[in-house]
Amino acid sequence: MPARPAPANDTDAASRMLQAAAGLYAEKGIGKVSLRELTARAGVNLAAVSYHFGSKDGLAEAVFETLSRRVNGKRIADLDAYLAGLGTRRPALDEVLSLFVAPYLETGNEQQGVLLARFIVQHRLEPSALTRKVIRKHFDPMAKRFIAALALACPHLEVRDISWRYLFTVSAVVLTLTDTTKNNRIARLSGGKADTSRTDELRVALLDFLRGGIWGDAPSANGSRRRR
Amino acid sequence: MPARPAPANDTDAASRMLQAAAGLYAEKGIGKVSLRELTARAGVNLAAVSYHFGSKDGLAEAVFETLSRRVNGKRIADLDAYLAGLGTRRPALDEVLSLFVAPYLETGNEQQGVLLARFIVQHRLEPSALTRKVIRKHFDPMAKRFIAALALACPHLEVRDISWRYLFTVSAVVLTLTDTTKNNRIARLSGGKADTSRTDELRVALLDFLRGGIWGDAPSANGSRRRR
DNA sequence: TTCAAAGTCAAACGCGTGTTTGAAACACCT
DNA sequence: AGGTGTTTCAAACACGCGTTTGACTTTGAA
Known part of the structure; x- marks a missing residue:
């Protein structure tokens, strides 16, 4: 369970994942986005999703x-x-x-x-x-x-x-x-x-x-x- | 490649699959139906889908x-x-x-x-x-x-x-x-x-x-x- | 400088999926 | 009855998925 710092800027790993998720959801549909694709776009390791958001659903x-x-x-x-x-x-x-x-x-x-x-x-x-x-x-x-x-x-x-x-x-x-x-x-x-x-x-x-x-x-x- | 007989009645394996598919699609959504679930409802072996329809998409x-x-x-x-x-x-x-x-x-x-x-x-x-x-x-x-x-x-x-x-x-x-x-x-x-x-x-x-x-x-x- | 916490990373795990296999059972015509 | 083509079946295969692991790196306060 990470301690999220309150002011997260755009180069933050979590923010990049949120942005990548929003973009991919809009482009391909919410159910058709895999974590591997998402983390690749966000420039983040695969495990970062679980670490920062607990799970795919958490993100x-x-x-x-x-x-x-x-x-x-x-x-x-x-x-x-x-x-x-x-x-x-x-x-x-x-x-x-x-x-x-x-x-x-x-x-x-x-x-x-x-x-x-x-x-x-x-x-x-x-x-x-x-x-x-x-x-x-x-x-x-x-x-x-x-x-x-x-x-x-x-x-x-x-x-x-x-x-x-x-x-x-x-x-x-x-x-x-x-x-x-x-x-x-x-x-x-x-x-x-x-x-x-x-x-x-x-x-x-x-x-x-x-x-x-x-x-x-x-x-x-x-x-x-x-x-x- | 099966030779499909023209008049297929309702006890036909293919017909039962079509019915089961239609029912499950309507109930759960088209993308959320697995072949194992579908063939179970139709009372048909898993491989019957590939045999009769070529693939899941064919069905x-x-x-x-x-x-x-x-x-x-x-x-x-x-x-x-x-x-x-x-x-x-x-x-x-x-x-x-x-x-x-x-x-x-x-x-x-x-x-x-x-x-x-x-x-x-x-x-x-x-x-x-x-x-x-x-x-x-x-x-x-x-x-x-x-x-x-x-x-x-x-x-x-x-x-x-x-x-x-x-x-x-x-x-x-x-x-x-x-x-x-x-x-x-x-x-x-x-x-x-x-x-x-x-x-x-x-x-x-x-x-x-x-x-x-x-x-x-x-x-x-x-x-x-x-x-x- | 030190050290514990926070974050990152490559690798692997377990699971459910659609599909394929090859043998067995069946149907039907000669 | 024999034989051929059709259909069924249990089992296994290959793959992509979300998640977990454990070691490594970075960070920041004492």
């Missing part, structure tokens, strides 16, 4: 704990600030959605968005003790805050509807972000007219879709669902 | 080839029938969406929906030669048909918008379906008010969301996006 937990705490802490803080600035006025759906989507689309920090998305998708596909722990601790509270904010922004909807639509929103965002490689599916299907790797375009398209989906005012088959 | 390919061909063939056929019955009238967005979503939500065949969803999500998270092949062969053509149909149903939208929204739609559907276990996330977040395991409820909520998202007529932040 992964450190990566996602850090990431989740930072990202969701900022999301909650930004949401609070926005709501506080409103006074008694109703929050705008667009603004709430923008705040939610922000960490996935932050320009200049694409790796963070992809990593975050991969983590969520991984948890949905093959939940593990690790992902469950991080989700419950860092994502569930944030989700509840945003569901509450969405309810304020959409007074015509019940909490049940909001919950469903929040879930669909998350799904659309994270799965889209896991396909940002060249020749991604949308580029292929649209003949290049749309492309996940053009982030600005993606943001606009995504917000258009989510706004409509959450607000929920479109003509239905029997025309009975008009409410506003 | 997986057989599973998803069959599933994808059947499901997407039916989707295309149903869409064609619907469009043909319309004559020159404009297709209804709700109907097109229902046809698209159908194989994921077919009652009495839940395993199919989950398996399908898992396959798509797996491909997005960690694409492999296998998933790429099946996607290009069986899903891309179907997707293009539905995008075209959606364009007919939504004449106010450009193909680019439709492509984006189709992608978001797929994302919302498949990722939602990978979390249908007890104590799923939406049940936890909504305090039980919504629950992925109640299929009828899920269908309604999903179609409400998708209709609104695709049609895209909701008040935006600056109020400028009103078009119909």
